[in-house]
Amino acid sequence: MSRNSPRSSTPERGQPLRVAMVACPYGDGPERVPPLGAMSVLAYVQDALGPWVQTHLFDFSGYPRSSQAALARIAAWQPQVVGVPIYSSQVAIVDDWVAQLRARLPAAVFVAGGPHPTLTTETFLRRRTHLFDAIVRGDGERPFVAILDRVAAGCRRFEVPGVSYVAADGGIVEMPDGEQLAPDAMADPFSVPITHANAPLVFTDRRTGRQRSAVALVSSRSCPLKCSFCAIIAMPGKWRSVPDDTLLAWLCAEHARAPFEHIYFMDANFFVVPRRVRGLSSAIAERLPGVTWSASSTVGMLLKLEADLPLLARQGLRMVEMGIEAASDDQLAFLNKRSSVATNRQAVRALQRNGIDIGIDFIMFNPDQTLADLEANVAFFRDCDLTLHEDFGHLFNGLTLYPGTPLRRTYEQRLGASFDPDRLPVVDPLFRDPQVQAVYRAFTGPFRRRYMRRVERLRDAARAAARRLADTDSGRAQRLRLEAIRIHHVPLKVLQQLCRAEAGAPLESAVPLLAGWNAYERRVRALCGAATAEAEPAAAQRPAAARLEAGAE
Known part of the structure; x- marks a missing residue:
């Protein structure tokens, strides 16, 4: 029985209603973090x-867009209701997948939810009456449970707060907004059965040099701040x-069931209440x-917790993903960040001083910045x-520019x-x-396309060769370690040189570093010697591995 949403009394319904939640591909490669919102909603459904x-979460967020095997697996489970969380970056992929699932499951009820349908309510369902029967706006738990009650009772009129639905005549009925879910009504997300083929979720602990499950x-x-670019x-x-x-x-229950060594708190802003952070950190320890x-x-x-960072680090805090976003006060004001370059520096130094890794949220390019702003970002x-x-x-x-943002x-x-x-x-x-536009085009276009993969492979080859040679040729190994650091700095140096170059100049002319890249690459690979051939297969996988762990690109 739900704590906030009463279950309809339908003892005659017989077999359990089969409810699937489908996380469609994000379209940007492999994925490790499961769809946390969908887990929360399905956990609430189970409690209610x-x-x-009978519920199941099909997490195909990291699958190729063209995966017919994934679609077949969903259809084989024969769900009667299919919920689909949607982000603004994956709308076209979702449309494609739901169209194919509709053809395979013609009797199922399809319900959309998540950020994008919530932020584009006026147009989303009107454009997709052939794909979805309803959308849930905002917190999905109670509205989704109410939809399931009606489906189980044979009713397709989803007159539920927080829901918009397609009526029998093809028109759209938009119900009033629902209330936000109370914190004590949220359900245990770890209780949901999930199908996925994701690599295990890990955290690289740079203090110990090992990966933690x-x-x-x-x-x-939500978040109490009002940054002008943020969809939250x-x-x-x-x-x-x-x-x-x-x-x-x-x-604790999840740890007893499947022991882990690290917790990713994926909140938009975990550090809102200092007292809560202190209490949770102590309790986890x-x-x-x-x-x-x-x-x-x-x-x-x-x-606000700067004085507490030494203790938090001792208790287990290893990394903070921090919304720095810009490095000029004008840019920060434009983004409504309520911070300054001075406070940005102070926060970075505070984390570094305590050996806490920094995850960087940063908007390197925005259309209103000057060249001086961009150079300040690089500096x-x-x-x-x-x-x-x-x-x-x-x-x-x-x-x-996410929908609904200022x-x-x-x-x-x-x-x-x-x-x-x-x-x-x-x-x-x-x-x-x-x-600024010229720099943006050159850096995110031809440089990224023609050089970034080569830069990452060469750096990784140098690192691998240095490890391999550490015991047999320490001098060469040390030189390779220094070359790996030099190579790692290449993208930032390229951006810096583009800021100083004449607008419209060809990439290799604007960036002297790249004019000699082929010869430099040959020298480094010669220095790597026999180790290179063995290092390259792992290096070729490096960009994907980086995305898996750090959410890049």
Whole structure:
């Protein structure tokens, strides 16, 4: 029985209702983190309806878009209701998959939910009456349970708060918004049966140099801040968190069932309430000794706990993904970050001082920046000793205009037209400064396409050769380690040189470093010697592995 949503009394329904949640491919390669929102909704369904439902989560988020085997597996389970969480970046893929599933499961009820349908309510279902029977807006738990009640009773009129549905005459009925789910009503996401072929979730602990088996979950919803580019602020509901005792019970039960060594807290902003962070950190250290954890934070929220960082690190905090976003005060104001370059530096130094890794959330390119702003972004990484960050994704990251965000509306007003609600706008035409636009085009286009894979492979080959030669040729191994560091700096150096180059110059002319790249690459590979041939297969897999662990690109 649900804590917030009463179950309809239908003892005559017989066999349990088969309810599938399908995470469609994201379209950007392999995936390790399971679909946490779908897990939460299905866990709530299980709590609410118990034996009246049979649930299963098909996590194909990391599969190829063309995977017929995945579609066949879903259809073979014969679900009567199919829920589909949707992000704005995967709309076209979802449309394709749901069309094929509809053909295989013509009697099933299809329900969309998640960020994109919530943020594009006016158009999403109207464009897809042939694909979906209903959409759930905002928190999906209670509306989805109410839809299941009606399906089990043979009713297709989903007159439920927080739902829009297709009526019998083909029209769309939009019900009033639902209430946000109370924190004490949230259900244990680890209780959901999942089908997937993801690689095991791990965390690389740089303190010990080993990988830790990991779990991921969301312990709070929303964010109290109002960054102008962030889709989270456009979603309904205020920030709230799962009660500490409930959260710890979930984690302890999962640890007893399948032991893990690290917790990824995937909240939008875990550090909102300092007292909660201190309490959870102490409780994890006490009840799950040896388990480490990581979380995300904005700069200001992290600095409220600056004095606590030494203790948090001793208790197990290993990494903070931090929303730095920009390195000039004008850019930060434009993004409504409520931080400054000085506080950004302070937060970075505080984490570094305590040996806590930094996950970098950064918008390297935004259409309103000047060339001086872009150069400040590049200098920030150098001045804050962030140049050896393993992932390169932040260097190429441009502003994404998500539906419902203030910045998307700003650019629509400037253009005097609306963007297609089902597409993320291409940022290139929006640049105000032609010099910044030229740098953006050269760096994210020909440089990334022609050189990045070569840079990563050469760096990894040098690293592998250095390890192999460490005991037999220490001098050569040391030189290779230095070359690997030099190679790792190449993307940032290229960006720096592009900022100083004459606009419109060919890439190799604008960047002297690249003009001699072929010869340099041959020299490094010669230095690697026989180790190179053995190192390259692993190196070729490196970009995908980076995406798996760090969520790059």
